Amino acid sequence: MKIFWAFTRQAFHNSVVFRVEFWLRFLSIFLWMYTIQWVWRILYTQRPGAFGVSLEQMVTYGVLGMALETFMDVGPEWYISQQVRTGAIDTDLMKPLDFHLHMLARSTGEMLFSLGVLALPTFTVGFIFFGLQMPPTLEAGLLFAVSITLGFLVLFHLGFLLGTLVLATLDIRSIAWAYYSLISFFAGQMVPLWLFPPALRAVAEVLPFKSAYYIPSSIYIGAFTGQEALQAIGFQLVWVVILTLIARWAWSRMDARLVVQGG
Amino acid sequence: MDSLRLYFKLIRIAFQARMQYRADFFTGIIGVITLNVVNLGLIGILVSRFNNLNGWTLWEMVFLYCLWILGHSIYSLFFWHIRALEDYLIQGTFDQFLLRPANPFILFIGREVQYLGLADATFGIAGFVLAYTNLGLHWDWVKWVFFGLAIVSGTLLETTINLLVACVAFWTGRSRRVGGLIMQLNSMIQHYPMDIFGTTFRVVVTGLIPVAFMNYYPALMLLDKTDRLGGWGWLSYMSPIVAILMVYLSARLWNFALQRYSSSGG
Amino acid sequence: MITVSHLKKYYQRPVRQEGFLGSVRTLFSTKYETTQAVDDISFHIDEGEVVGYIGPNGAGKSTSIKMLCGILVPTSGDIKVNGLTPHENRMENARQIGAVFGQKTQLWWDVPVIESLRLFRDIYKVSGAQYKHNLELFNDLLDLHEFQNTPVRQLSLGQRMRADMAAALLHNPRLLFLDEPMIGVDVVVKERLRTFIQQINHERKVTVLLTTHDMIDIEKVCSRIMIIDHGRIVYDGNADQMRNQYGKQRTLVVEFEEHVPDFETPHAKIVKSEGRKKWFAFNRFETSPSSLIAHISTSYPILDLAVEEPEIEAIVRTIYQGTAEVA
Numbered sequence: 074m075k076i077f078w079a080f081t082r083q084a085f086h087n088s089v090v091f092r093v094e095f096w097l098r099f100l101s102i103f104l105w106m107y108t109i110q111w112v113w114r115i116l117y118t119q120r121p122g123a124f125g126v127s128l129e130q131m132v133t134y135g136v137l138g139m140a141l142e143t144f145m146d147v148g149p150e151w152y153i154s155q156q157v158r159t160g161a162i163d164t165d166l167m168k169p170l171d172f173h174l175h176m177l178a179r180s181t182g183e184m185l186f187s188l189g190v191l192a193l194p195t196f197t198v199g200f201i202f203f204g205l206q207m208p209p210t211l212e213a214g215l216l217f218a219v220s221i222t223l224g225f226l227v228l229f230h231l232g233f234l235l236g237t238l239v240l241a242t243l244d245i246r247s248i249a250w251a252y253y254s255l256i257s258f259f260a261g262q263m264v265p266l267w268l269f270p271p272a273l274r275a276v277a278e279v280l281p282f283k284s285a286y287y288i289p290s291s292i293y294i295g296a297f298t299g300q301e302a303l304q305a306i307g308f309q310l311v312w313v314v315i316l317t318l319i320a321r322w323a324w325s326r327m328d329a330r331l332v333v334q335g336g
Numbered sequence: 337m338d339s340l341r342l343y344f345k346l347i348r349i350a351f352q353a354r355m356q357y358r359a360d361f362f363t364g365i366i367g368v369i370t371l372n373v374v375n376l377g378l379i380g381i382l383v384s385r386f387n388n389l390n391g392w393t394l395w396e397m398v399f400l401y402c403l404w405i406l407g408h409s410i411y412s413l414f415f416w417h418i419r420a421l422e423d424y425l426i427q428g429t430f431d432q433f434l435l436r437p438a439n440p441f442i443l444f445i446g447r448e449v450q451y452l453g454l455a456d457a458t459f460g461i462a463g464f465v466l467a468y469t470n471l472g473l474h475w476d477w478v479k480w481v482f483f484g485l486a487i488v489s490g491t492l493l494e495t496t497i498n499l500l501v502a503c504v505a506f507w508t509g510r511s512r513r514v515g516g517l518i519m520q521l522n523s524m525i526q527h528y529p530m531d532i533f534g535t536t537f538r539v540v541v542t543g544l545i546p547v548a549f550m551n552y553y554p555a556l557m558l559l560d561k562t563d564r565l566g567g568w569g570w571l572s573y574m575s576p577i578v579a580i581l582m583v584y585l586s587a588r589l590w591n592f593a594l595q596r597y598s599s600s601g602g
Numbered sequence: 603m604i605t606v607s608h609l610k611k612y613y614q615r616p617v618r619q620e621g622f623l624g625s626v627r628t629l630f631s632t633k634y635e636t637t638q639a640v641d642d643i644s645f646h647i648d649e650g651e652v653v654g655y656i657g658p659n660g661a662g663k664s665t666s667i668k669m670l671c672g673i674l675v676p677t678s679g680d681i682k683v684n685g686l687t688p689h690e691n692r693m694e695n696a697r698q699i700g701a702v703f704g705q706k707t708q709l710w711w712d713v714p715v716i717e718s719l720r721l722f723r724d725i726y727k728v729s730g731a732q733y734k735h736n737l738e739l740f741n742d743l744l745d746l747h748e749f750q751n752t753p754v755r756q757l758s759l760g761q762r763m764r765a766d767m768a769a770a771l772l773h774n775p776r777l778l779f780l781d782e783p784m785i786g787v788d789v790v791v792k793e794r795l796r797t798f799i800q801q802i803n804h805e806r807k808v809t810v811l812l813t814t815h816d817m818i819d820i821e822k823v824c825s826r827i828m829i830i831d832h833g834r835i836v837y838d839g840n841a842d843q844m845r846n847q848y849g850k851q852r853t854l855v856v857e858f859e860e861h862v863p864d865f866e867t868p869h870a871k872i873v874k875s876e877g878r879k880k881w882f883a884f885n886r887f888e889t890s891p892s893s894l895i896a897h898i899s900t901s902y903p904i905l906d907l908a909v910e911e912p913e914i915e916a917i918v919r920t921i922y923q924g925t926a927e928v929a
Contacts, residue, residue: 097517104521107537108528115532116386123386244360247452250367254374264378268385345724353712356753432708434673437696438725598689599675600613 080182153236261287346446407490413453641833654824700770760791
């Protein structure tokens with residue numbers, strides 16, 4: 074547990090140094106929230122029934138999608154690719170700490186930092202300006218907490234896997250663009266999966282991405298309750314296990330290669 | 337004319353340099369096309385479900401987006417690195433532009449090209465052709481000329497906005513993040529017809545950071561649409577003029593910034 | 603060729619405040635402090651001189667070179683480079699100067715060297731005949747053809763420096779600024795570049811201003827030294843003169859027949875001991891080596907001895923320290 078706090082503190086120091094960047098990120102989230110809630114409101118006045126849920130729920134879903142992004146996606150891929158390209162990965166390999174765990178600790182630390190510093194003001198702004206609602210029941214709130222934890226783990230492992238690709242390509246920037254746009258699409262960050270055309274929805278339902286936004290947000294607004302919510306959490310859990318296994322396997326391959334190459 | 341000839345020579349070298357990284361080329365192209373497909377896909381899902389967004393049909397919105405992407409593609413092909421001006425200043429590369437008997441601005445913009453613009457262009461042309469056919473448009477020559485002007489204006493607007501922001505680095509040393517944010521805001525706005533947002537927002541993107549002239553206003557003219565708010569319609573012809581104005585403003589700022597640079601030493 | 607009088611360049615730098623509160627405060631108001639990068643310097647360089655321009659980092663070397671190039675405008679004072687004021691006629695001035703910055707190549711990183719040279723030909727509007735002639739010359743002197751088709755990023759540091767040197771001289775400049783061109787270059791290439799600088803200087807009467815930390819460069823190629831520290835010129839003259847003026851100190855190295863303890867000697871001080879050897883520093887105006895030797899040999903038997911002249915580097919260091927004490 075100590076190590077998480079160490080990384081949280083470090084994240085705080087870094088962000089004080091890049092404070093301009095910090096405020097800009099906040100501002101850009103604000104603008105995205107503004108846009109999404111306008112679009113939903115306009116669409117709702119056009120055809121009130123077409124969402125399947127109330128306007129309040131729909132706006133909450135969209136604004137929440139932006140608010141979650143502030144702390145869910147910490148991007149371990151950038152750290153890994155930078156370390157490999159600069160050769161600094163050697164120092165990571167020399168640490169008496171499993172690299173996968175090290176990255177998990179680092180990402181969790183950064184996530185906790187963002188949660189405290191970025192997500193809280195974002196949620197506050199969401200509540201005051203953009204009609205963000207509280208979860209309907211205490212039960213939904215608790216399940217939501219479990220669900221975002223699992224969603225974070227899914228995103229972390231996807232990022233970790235993306236990072237290991239750096240050995241093959243040396244530069245993951247252009248791949249990352251495709252990856253991020255696919256995530257925000259298939260994860261249902263702004264548009265929930267139930268609005269997708271049937272064929273696309275079928276694909277999105279089986280992919281792990283929906284664990285990141287669609288499941289937690291749906292639980293939060295009360296679209297998933299009871300059995301359905303538990304099933305969704307089960308889905309997340311399965312993907313966490315699968316992705317953890319793949320990530321550890323990929324890392325062992327990468328580790329072997331780094332050792333052979335001598336870094 | 338000398339400057340223009342020099343610019344083409346610089347660009348030739350820049351392309352040659354870029355071609356050194358071919359593996360990047362393909363992943364980059366795929367990345368950009370995916371990005372655009374997803375951007376449009378989200379809009380597509382919404383609009384097809386609701387038939388239209390505030391009176392804008394699916395293909396009209398595809399048209400709107402592609403009008404921006406076409407101008408954007410030229411910008412990202414030739415002027416993308418304007419945003420990286422701060423790196424030139426920090427690393428001292430900028431001094432080299434001032435060391436030559438040639439216009440420093442030409443030397444700067446001729447320094448790099450970014451092939452990803454080609455992916456944008458491909459996507460933009462495809463999207464535009466689809467939208468044109470599906471909307472059953474039959475333009476006369478006036479509209480085609482204006483269409484060309486609108487694309488070039490879009491390029492100039494995006495370039496000059498980036499240049500204005502990048503010049504801030506001459507004072508503060510940093511400007512890239514701000515530039516990134518404004519462009520993020522821009523690409524968000526370009527997805528949606530402006531008239532869904534409120535008046536305050538409209539004033540900002542019309543008067544303060546004139547990104548609405550890249551696609552929304554010219555699209556009104558090209559698609560024979562009227563603005564919901566009313567009273568803003570005359571702006572649909574103004575893109576080229578606003579672009580020229582912005583070119584003038586950014587040229588002034590650039591020259592001023594250069595003076596400032598040589599008197600303060602960066 | 604170059605006349606500089608009472609040149610000053612002051613910078614306004616924002617003061618960063620420490621700590622979290624400090625960084626919040628800098629968001630709203632910023633204090634400035636003035637640094638005197640170049641503080642009232644004057645000198646004159648004749649055509650065909652090779653001047654070594656030396657000083658510690660941050661002494662004002664780069665700032666003054668940038669002003670000579672017209673990149674920076676002086677706070678006050680006058681500069682004339684071959685009759686032109688650089689910052690007023692930057693472009694014209696650019697045609698008559700060539701510059702090499704050792705830390706930073708001016709060549710296009712990802713394209714073959716020859717492509718960069720062709721581009722410089724166009725930028726400087728070099729005639730076809732002159733371009734051809736110069737390229738042949740650089741092939742002879744720098745073996746440019748060995749790597750002219752290689753992208754710059756694949757060149758060794760020595761090759762890159764040779765390519766940069768060729769690029770700087772392609773337009774037959776009257777004046778050449780070399781800002782630490784030898785940094786990180788191996789001994790063989792260094793020697794080659796020195797010969798090249800001398801040749802260019804002799805054959806084309808190119809005036810050279812060379813910044814370096816390597817004192818061998820100074821001794822081998824420079825006819826004159828200017829030392830700058832804290833924005834002021836603290837020495838201007840030739841190398842021998844400098845030795846006479848500042849090099850009062852000599853060192854007598856004595857090897858004794860056996861180990862001896864440290865002992866007092868009039869007018870000299872033991873500065874170093876190593877095995878049976880001892881180093882005695884003395885001022886040559888206070889005592890002579892012979893009287894010192896005579897004195898020492900009365901106490902202990904001497905096996906071997908030598909008198910060391912001060913290294914030019916050590917002299918430069920004493921000059922810096924001298925100004926540091928004054929400042």
